[in-house]
Amino acid sequence: MSADASPPVPVGILVHRGERVESRHRVSYAIADAAGALRQALGEHDRPVFPRSAVKPLQALVLLESGAAERFGVSQAELALACASHGGEPMHVDVVRAWLARLGLDQSALECGAHPPTHRPSAERLIAAGQAPAPLHNNCSGKHTGMLTVARHIGAPLKGYIAAEHPVQQRVAALLAALAGIDALPAPATDGCGIPTWPMTLAQLATAMARLADPQALSAPRRAACLEVRRAMSAHPRLVAGSGRPCTAIIGAAPEVLVKTGAEGVYAAALPALGLGLALKVEDGASRAAPVALLALLQGLGALPPPARADLAGLARPLLRNHAGVAVGRIEPAPGWPPLG
């Protein structure tokens, strides 16, 4: 890509310092229905992106469809953790630890690697206790435990369950392709937690989320799985992300608005009341811009009831404070963005 051929992705989110724009984020998005029709789109909706963790609610469908959840008595809370990028808080770690134990496993079976809890107080408690971060604290430990549950159920090797060729990942890929309405996904790259991340366009990701939102045309088992995933996320918003996190705040304020963040500025949403799915990508990958863009889109679609809009006002236009606590700026949508028609 030469400098002259830079793609024209419109600016969506502005970062102000005082009354001046300091930084800008460009955002592409797609909004689709369950029939695969693109209802709204802007920017590079047809370029493959890595959906990263935004597809966790879709990956979790395999746990249900395969029969693994039923066989191993996976609870609604555990299912919410399978859909989560969790903060590594005790409420998250405890659920995953107990689930692994029920499989006869411990965290040594997890191949996600370790990182400190993203929930800062939990990370600081670990340090103060002289403990190193462990795979249980990885924000993806619930998803990985779900994949181990599937592997055990179908008799596939537990070791190496993160490889793209492993039967569990192949089931995930087949399901993502089916929901996105395509024959096969392009070759994957490796996600932060070691599993394959399969490229999808925003239009395809929005279509898949629309089918989670409106699964009527799907097979009966897949339809049932969609309803169960939605119920789990609605019932346990604090398990899907955690304290202080946008996904938790949004689902908590509007339980029928099922949103999921992904690394590098991705967000996906399933909107059952509207029968729509939504996917967005911040061009530069900024996590600070993605929820602001998401909320602007949700508001533009009328997806948020007034009480939820009030609850989420601080998240929709976040204030920036300096180290002395003084408000020095704000993040907000650019005037006229999104240009929903």
Added chain:
Amino acid sequence: MSADASPPVPVGILVHRGERVESRHRVSYAIADAAGALRQALGEHDRPVFPRSAVKPLQALVLLESGAAERFGVSQAELALACASHGGEPMHVDVVRAWLARLGLDQSALECGAHPPTHRPSAERLIAAGQAPAPLHNNCSGKHTGMLTVARHIGAPLKGYIAAEHPVQQRVAALLAALAGIDALPAPATDGCGIPTWPMTLAQLATAMARLADPQALSAPRRAACLEVRRAMSAHPRLVAGSGRPCTAIIGAAPEVLVKTGAEGVYAAALPALGLGLALKVEDGASRAAPVALLALLQGLGALPPPARADLAGLARPLLRNHAGVAVGRIEPAPGWPPLG
């Protein structure tokens, strides 16, 4: 700004995952000489940006020009700290603490606020010791101590030295304007550490840095101050930033290449061997992209001798690793970027 009027800032830096581009950063830059001539520029070089901490080497000139440094016996290490966005490591905190003590002050005089050391092991040691972050750990504590030194020297109030109207900040603004070759700077916003951050275009910031690099046409005291600031940064690269930090690595590898990072994707450089100044801004404010863009520009200008290029190769094209330590991607300049002519 409407979505259709999004400014055409070219993509400069690509973030790859596997062999696919995952995220992109757009970068504007300006390269100027001490006469104020723009030698190279791309993108929004004429739009005012907040230079943030990238002007610390210029702010520090006031400490020297005012006579405050001489009167209070400011050492070369202390001067380097006045130019620093330091990591809050013991080597930084100890210098600032002793400097404050020589003024008869302690960190309660600092109005920068507190944040955990940006150097992670230092932050973790604080937590493990049950200690809260203090103003000394603020990455700007050296700059603030320099400003207190000036305030004491000129008999201005110490309290409130961060206000835009305070004589110290007015001296800084006058100096920045003079070096940038303009009559007066636009109204400031508030920086992360509470002081005013005065908007400048990249062309103006590059001009000011060119005069630091080539101060021949400046007054004798200002010329002397420029040489002292450069010597301090060259001699103490570890004090200008810290362990694992790009500024420290670049100045350490090429002591005549004086670079300074600023928040929100800004970088400035003074290149005495070429008589040039350089300023860049990543449109979205990403700190991961700024040093990669800077190194590409420095290499394009021939500013880095071959041994320095070799030392800095890992910083010029950083590998991205996932939580299990596997290389999953890289950050690098877009093909053909920068289009230095």
